[in-house]
Amino acid sequence: MASSIRVGLIGNRFMGKAHSNAYVKVGKFFDLSLPSEMKAVCGLDQNEVDAFAKRFGWERGEVDWEKLVAADDIDLVDVCTPGDTHAPIAIAAAKAGKHVFCEKPLANSLEDAKQMLAAARAAKVRHMVNFCYRRAPAVSLAKQMIADGAIGEVRQYRATYLQDWLADPCAPMSWRLVKKVAGSGAHGDLNAHAIDLARYLTGDEITEVVGELKTFVKERPWPDGSGSGVGASTAETGKKGMGEVTVDDAAIFLARFAGGAIGTFEATRMATGRKNYNRFEISGSRGSLAWNFEDMNVLEYYSADDPADRRGFRQILATEAVHPYVSAWWPPGHILGYEHGFVNGVYDLLQAIASGGEVTPDFRDGAQCVAVLDAVVASTESGSWQKVEHVD
Amino acid sequence: MASSIRVGLIGNRFMGKAHSNAYVKVGKFFDLSLPSEMKAVCGLDQNEVDAFAKRFGWERGEVDWEKLVAADDIDLVDVCTPGDTHAPIAIAAAKAGKHVFCEKPLANSLEDAKQMLAAARAAKVRHMVNFCYRRAPAVSLAKQMIADGAIGEVRQYRATYLQDWLADPCAPMSWRLVKKVAGSGAHGDLNAHAIDLARYLTGDEITEVVGELKTFVKERPWPDGSGSGVGASTAETGKKGMGEVTVDDAAIFLARFAGGAIGTFEATRMATGRKNYNRFEISGSRGSLAWNFEDMNVLEYYSADDPADRRGFRQILATEAVHPYVSAWWPPGHILGYEHGFVNGVYDLLQAIASGGEVTPDFRDGAQCVAVLDAVVASTESGSWQKVEHVD
Amino acid sequence: MASSIRVGLIGNRFMGKAHSNAYVKVGKFFDLSLPSEMKAVCGLDQNEVDAFAKRFGWERGEVDWEKLVAADDIDLVDVCTPGDTHAPIAIAAAKAGKHVFCEKPLANSLEDAKQMLAAARAAKVRHMVNFCYRRAPAVSLAKQMIADGAIGEVRQYRATYLQDWLADPCAPMSWRLVKKVAGSGAHGDLNAHAIDLARYLTGDEITEVVGELKTFVKERPWPDGSGSGVGASTAETGKKGMGEVTVDDAAIFLARFAGGAIGTFEATRMATGRKNYNRFEISGSRGSLAWNFEDMNVLEYYSADDPADRRGFRQILATEAVHPYVSAWWPPGHILGYEHGFVNGVYDLLQAIASGGEVTPDFRDGAQCVAVLDAVVASTESGSWQKVEHVD
Amino acid sequence: MASSIRVGLIGNRFMGKAHSNAYVKVGKFFDLSLPSEMKAVCGLDQNEVDAFAKRFGWERGEVDWEKLVAADDIDLVDVCTPGDTHAPIAIAAAKAGKHVFCEKPLANSLEDAKQMLAAARAAKVRHMVNFCYRRAPAVSLAKQMIADGAIGEVRQYRATYLQDWLADPCAPMSWRLVKKVAGSGAHGDLNAHAIDLARYLTGDEITEVVGELKTFVKERPWPDGSGSGVGASTAETGKKGMGEVTVDDAAIFLARFAGGAIGTFEATRMATGRKNYNRFEISGSRGSLAWNFEDMNVLEYYSADDPADRRGFRQILATEAVHPYVSAWWPPGHILGYEHGFVNGVYDLLQAIASGGEVTPDFRDGAQCVAVLDAVVASTESGSWQKVEHVD
Known part of the structure; x- marks a missing residue:
């Protein structure tokens, strides 16, 4: 069994900041069964995402979400991108066996949302939509x-x-x-x-x-x-x-x-x-x-x-x-x-x-x-x- | 020209009470161009309406609205009855040349409301709905x-x-x-x-x-x-x-x-x-x-x-x-x-x-x-x- | 036993208006054991107080409070004047056997207030301060x-x-x-x-x-x-x-x-x-x-x-x-x-x-x-x- | 010139938690001229303070405030203890050339407060009371x-x-x-x-x-x-x-x-x-x-x-x-x-x-x-x- 939950975050704007802050604080205020690790954050620009990673305590910055989603050292993929990219990222993450946390709305179309739900269920991973x-x-x-x-x-x-x-x-x-x-x-x-x-x-x-x-x-x-x-x-x-x-x-x-x-x-x-x-x-x-x-x-x-x-x-x-x-x-x-x-x-x-x-x-709620x-x-x-x- | 505005009120329940109070107070707090007189109030039961008249200062109580509407000593008919009776009362009042003040909604059907408007316009009387x-x-x-x-x-x-x-x-x-x-x-x-x-x-x-x-x-x-x-x-x-x-x-x-x-x-x-x-x-x-x-x-x-x-x-x-x-x-x-x-x-x-x-x-607004x-x-x-x- | 309570009001400004309105309305909204009558109102200027009396339904206007207080047809004296005149008016009223309703504060000095209380008690009249x-x-x-x-x-x-x-x-x-x-x-x-x-x-x-x-x-x-x-x-x-x-x-x-x-x-x-x-x-x-x-x-x-x-x-x-x-x-x-x-x-x-x-x-509260x-x-x-x- | 501001915190209860959270977050949300380092936290019980340090990211836990105050790797002493200990800690910190941040009230007596102010001024350090x-x-x-x-x-x-x-x-x-x-x-x-x-x-x-x-x-x-x-x-x-x-x-x-x-x-x-x-x-x-x-x-x-x-x-x-x-x-x-x-x-x-x-x-405000x-x-x-x- 895992000794920690290793997180990869995609998106470094408003929601990326809000989610990063949550990972920073959660273990300080709550007693977690497993500690979480802030492994990687993904953005469009390497310099920008590196600075963001340093500031919030992510171990590394990346610019290729497909690489992040596939990485061995990631257990949970957190999707903080615009709605049109939720489906491809979440589905890829689920297929890679990662748990998925996704910003709302779950998708821009019901068809996409249902495919995300199906992918998460098929992979038997945890899936959650951030209706905060x-x-x-x-x-x-x-x-x-x-x-x-x-x-x-x-x-x-x-x-x-x-x-x-x-x-x-x-x-x-x-x-x-x-x-x-x-x-x-x-x-x-x-x-x-x-x-x-x-x-x-x-x-x-x-x-x-x-x-x-x-x-x-x-x-x-x-x-x-x-x-x-x-x-x-x-x-x-x-x-x-x-x-x-x-x-x-x-x-x-x-x-x-x-x-x-x-x-x-x-x-x-x-x-x-x-x-x-x-x-x-x-x-x-x-x-x-x-x-x-x-x-x-x-x-x-x-x-x-x-x-x-x-x-x-x-x-x-x-x-x-x-x-x-x-x-x-x-x-x-x-x-x-x-x-x-x-x-x-x-x-x-x-x-x-x-x-x-x-x-x-979960993704059914989101769908x-x-x-x-x-x-x-x-x-x-x-x-x-x-x-x-x-x-x- | 008239030296006062003589009012007849039809209805002695909740709205009858609220309107009576208004006639009692209006001349005490506002400077009226013409004084108003509280002439008659109409209800279903003579004893009840008499008591109401005495309490609020109406000169007399009546039980026949058609009589009140036709009375010579009434300039303004105030209609405080349920909606299904607004049209017959208001139309009769207008035809008798009385100004009409009517509770809301003006009527239970648009057809009734339009006839009320037409009657008031034809009679060239003042008409108002009480959207208080x-x-x-x-x-x-x-x-x-x-x-x-x-x-x-x-x-x-x-x-x-x-x-x-x-x-x-x-x-x-x-x-x-x-x-x-x-x-x-x-x-x-x-x-x-x-x-x-x-x-x-x-x-x-x-x-x-x-x-x-x-x-x-x-x-x-x-x-x-x-x-x-x-x-x-x-x-x-x-x-x-x-x-x-x-x-x-x-x-x-x-x-x-x-x-x-x-x-x-x-x-x-x-x-x-x-x-x-x-x-x-x-x-x-x-x-x-x-x-x-x-x-x-x-x-x-x-x-x-x-x-x-x-x-x-x-x-x-x-x-x-x-x-x-x-x-x-x-x-x-x-x-x-x-x-x-x-x-x-x-x-x-x-x-x-x-x-x-x-x-x-006015009645157009009401309609x-x-x-x-x-x-x-x-x-x-x-x-x-x-x-x-x-x-x- | 009296068949009504006959009121005399002294003061026709802000408080005079507020008290007059109260006498106008009280019998219309409450069931009174004895009806009240708005007998007289007293002010400094005869024309002004006459107009006030007519507007609010007082039977007469006066300019001499001592006359009002002594009048046979007054049961209750209502004092709506500035504080320095409360004591002489209220004491005179009590001595004349009138009930007294007085605006607050009861008096400008404790000595005055206590004399007012003593006068009201001695006369065995009802006394009340208007802490509204x-x-x-x-x-x-x-x-x-x-x-x-x-x-x-x-x-x-x-x-x-x-x-x-x-x-x-x-x-x-x-x-x-x-x-x-x-x-x-x-x-x-x-x-x-x-x-x-x-x-x-x-x-x-x-x-x-x-x-x-x-x-x-x-x-x-x-x-x-x-x-x-x-x-x-x-x-x-x-x-x-x-x-x-x-x-x-x-x-x-x-x-x-x-x-x-x-x-x-x-x-x-x-x-x-x-x-x-x-x-x-x-x-x-x-x-x-x-x-x-x-x-x-x-x-x-x-x-x-x-x-x-x-x-x-x-x-x-x-x-x-x-x-x-x-x-x-x-x-x-x-x-x-x-x-x-x-x-x-x-x-x-x-x-x-x-x-x-x-x-x-009562006046003890006021004092x-x-x-x-x-x-x-x-x-x-x-x-x-x-x-x-x-x-x- | 220093390349960072190294903080030592004394107190690991309510205020200790609130201050720790502030040091965790400040550099993530604000652009600091110099980064801060969470060096040491001091409590009464070693196990308890070690757990606290680990949770909030302090490098070490201590139980001797005099040692913390004197430590070479501390630039800023943050005092989150009951009021009776503010003066000895803050004065010692100032004498050791540390900047001092102190919870309110500054002291339990004006005499203590003035001595704290004098010590901070004499040491030419920054001093601040946490009127948050x-x-x-x-x-x-x-x-x-x-x-x-x-x-x-x-x-x-x-x-x-x-x-x-x-x-x-x-x-x-x-x-x-x-x-x-x-x-x-x-x-x-x-x-x-x-x-x-x-x-x-x-x-x-x-x-x-x-x-x-x-x-x-x-x-x-x-x-x-x-x-x-x-x-x-x-x-x-x-x-x-x-x-x-x-x-x-x-x-x-x-x-x-x-x-x-x-x-x-x-x-x-x-x-x-x-x-x-x-x-x-x-x-x-x-x-x-x-x-x-x-x-x-x-x-x-x-x-x-x-x-x-x-x-x-x-x-x-x-x-x-x-x-x-x-x-x-x-x-x-x-x-x-x-x-x-x-x-x-x-x-x-x-x-x-x-x-x-x-x-x-500052401490003058506190005093x-x-x-x-x-x-x-x-x-x-x-x-x-x-x-x-x-x-x-």
Whole structure:
């Protein structure tokens, strides 16, 4: 049996940094069954990736992901690249017998996602998608509470994931705005999170949807062409002048759940003043739960079982040792931030690899999320409700 | 010329009380061009309506609305009955040359609403629908600010009107749950307000919609049959046992606006913990505005024109003399409540009658709102986007 | 026995308006044991007070308070004048056998307050001070909850009453800034409320204090001299140029309670951005309660008796029929405002007069509040903790 | 010149963990002029400290702080021990020519603090106290804004630092409740932070104070005696039964500032429901600023210079690249937590050491803070206002 879990990371931009930080911290705050080793990181440019490796403590930097995926000293491949490259990398990694941790959305198409799932299952490796918000302590607590019946039967789900970095028409082009690379815009980037939280929290599946995708600003200026790296893919290298935005700025849809609940979903990068406002409110027959990432340590909870004159939404500051993951961190009231969800997730993944157990959200979760995303897109073409394919 | 405006009110339940209070207060806090007189109130039961008249200062109580509508000493008929009776009463009033103030939704069908509009126009009387939230000072301020360009071009509109009085399956039946009387459930009751606010605030029209109506609890116990009065119509008189709920508990829809904006709307009586959570958030190209009735004195405002390091949602406490309607009331910080929107609205209506000028929301606004409501219902039947009829 | 309670009001400015509104509304929303009659209102100027009387429905206007107090057709005298006139009016009223309702602070000196109390007791009339915030439903609920043990033993009390209408050095002079008339500034105006709420909510007495009074802006421009009326007293009539501010802008103090609790109090008119931010937070051994007038319908409640992972401050929207006073008003979530505390208070006073029962806060409460205010002033002179005189 | 900054840490409990994490992260997120090396950590128990060293990446563990302080391979000594040991360690470190970073409060007595300052000055080393809240980006932003005149002249300062871990009388004894070790309770632990923030933000000095210290629960059960380590000192080793609490549970005081402002301060561990509620609100002549650690990424800002109808407290989410320290971290809206203040502070300290420049809060700041703390204690003995010694 292995004496450690050796990690290879592909991607050295925003997500590469967030994942690196997680590997740095996980063993310092959690008791791991097997230690992890930060073996290799892969980027597009050797100098850049070497500097990144040195800074975050990766043993080596590489520029060929196929080589990294095949390397003998790698147990876990972590995929932090744009969506169009998830499938080839993850499938190659699984075929090489590596466990795979992949950024969301799992793939730009349901077909790709299902092939990734099939490859991971065939290889009997651990597979996980990084829906990081599941592991904010307040969100994990919400999941526990719903499972415990705290709000009764779930009837209505409201999700809004609001950002504003594209509200200004002068905000520049990037690979994230090119459909061929990113797959979609706010829809795949933000609704993916919202859909995953809905599935996770309710334990239910979305079966039908109808929606609308909207691009308010149809062309934007390319930055001066200095963009490069795996994180950037090739989409933005050397581009000049105005570029065509081929993805949605905003994506809204209605949903029906298998269990009878209904939901509204909105993702946008045009909600002026909202920075990372990933919010849900869930109405159940006996109570409600609400959460918003911008104040991520707080879970709002209303219980109709409280005495009639003392009911109200509670602001649960989920920083107590009794709350999920918190005992690894700081005392009550010493709040956590964005990065802690990543560390908590990496902890669960490493423990699952060490024990051979299950870990979620896995590639089936990732594929089912893509199935919902795709059905919304299909509904915008048909103008009518669309059934969501169920991924087995 | 008349020396006063003589009012006849039809309905002595919840809305009857709210309107009576408005007539009591309007002349004490506002300077009216013509005084108003509280002449007559009409209910189903003579004793009950007499007591009501005495309590609120109406000169007489009546039980025959046709008589009230035809009376010589009435200038303004105020209709506070269930939706199925709005059309006959309002049309009769207009034909009798009376100005008409009508509760919302204007009618249970677009056809009725258009006939009401036609009758009012033909009679050249003033006509107004009581969308009372328009005249919360914070909402009136939002309208001014949008018109002044404070948030730039409106791109996204989010409306949620959440209540929870039906979350408990034991909550009793009432006329509000009978389609024949109420027309619809949360949809007509709450989405009517949300649609009106969207039209008012954006100055734009909703042109296409797709939605979903949902009834979670399909039958409920009738109370013991003591219900009566115009407010109750005949629907709940003497009913026993379980009754069938024939209206929606919740209604959600997506909307496209003529000017290119998109919106999400939700109305529900099943949002456990939300009591009268009528909220909007409007994202514009240069800023955003948000409001929630449960804290109705506060308008939230984000301006992208603030210095880059000092941007944030402002909590404008709209209780300053410079804010709409406030100078009639109390000093800064001495907050207003639900009933003040009614008084402010009655003030505007009485002044329009005195001057012969326009007042909004008028029956065209009311009819256009019904057109949107109806298109949503149609979309639930077709399962696809539905065009909204434009009411001229 | 009397068939009604006939009211005479002295003062026709801000408080006169607020009290008039309360008499107008009380019988429309509450079931009174005896009806009240709005008999007479007294001001400084006959024309002005006549107009006021007509507007609010007082039968007559007067300019001589001694005549009003002595009139045969008055049962209850309501004193809404500046603090320096409370004592002579209230004592005369009591001696004439009238019940007395008096604005706060009860008097500008403890000696005056005690004489008022003695006169009211000797006359065996009902006496009440208008600490209106006691009867915001959320505050009355807090009182009930503390009495029921919801937060255990009270340990710490925090009160801040923040306004900002003097933050601008150009804000004009008025009688409220003249010590001879107003007695003090923020201290008597705002700390009076804060002290009363502390006494009411804890059921305990403040026994020792040490504090600081501060005047930041020492002179201000008189307005053009148009000020007049009882509300204005004579202090601001015809004054020109700059006036000396002889009262405090801000008053802060520490307190010890008889039962062992400690407290901090702050009143200010210089807290830029706070309009009527009358807030308390009470820490008990098993829970906490907090409230802020600017969102007056909400009571915040934390219970250490909730399950360990589900504790948090609840936002109780005190608008349910089970909450104090609410059943007289509107449905859940239809919020109340500033003026409703006055109506609720007048209801309790009229019922006490009708029944001959007790009503609080009475003049002993008012006098004890003045005793605390005075002890704070004494502490600013001695620079040390000062005992508070106990009023029997 | 040195090619790196070699760090020795003393203390491996709560603060030892927080500081270790800061050294781990600082070079990964910031560009350091000189790299830092995690050389040695010192605790009471060799096995325990070795495990700690391995976990966090310290090269070696030690149990003799005098040896660590004297070691040739240490440039910076970081003191994370209870307050009674700060002075001997810091003075020895300075005498050995080491830079010193010390936890707060700087010392348990002003005399000790002044000697520490003198030693550091004599040795010409960098010295810094870890008032970590200064470097929450929202707080640093507040400092910049006040310095830029955003709120005009500071008039009133309100500080409350509320925790509740001692509200339960069964919460156990620890060294923090023993005066000989901890110096004081909430006062030194929490008011130290509040005082430092007040001095930092206003740029002013507190010159006079009057206060109250209160112990509500006078004895508590010792845990089973397993406590050990430098973090625990010897106070809690092997203690059994009930222990006497010799420090305050709560400490409140009033303050006068040199520049004319006044302030209220409260620190408590008995505020049921508040976990780490370190809050300030500052009222200036043109605006206000407020902040609360439990939502530490938000700075509240009111400007009287906004248009009259658009004024309100802004919720500035201080997560933009233009805000202090943020560009080192995550994109807008991806919030930071408790630990980031430590990393930001270590960054500034390491840069100051590298450049030879100044860094604050230094030992003079720490000593001045102790002077205020001491004056409050003196005032509780005299029962009157006490002058604060000025530390040069």
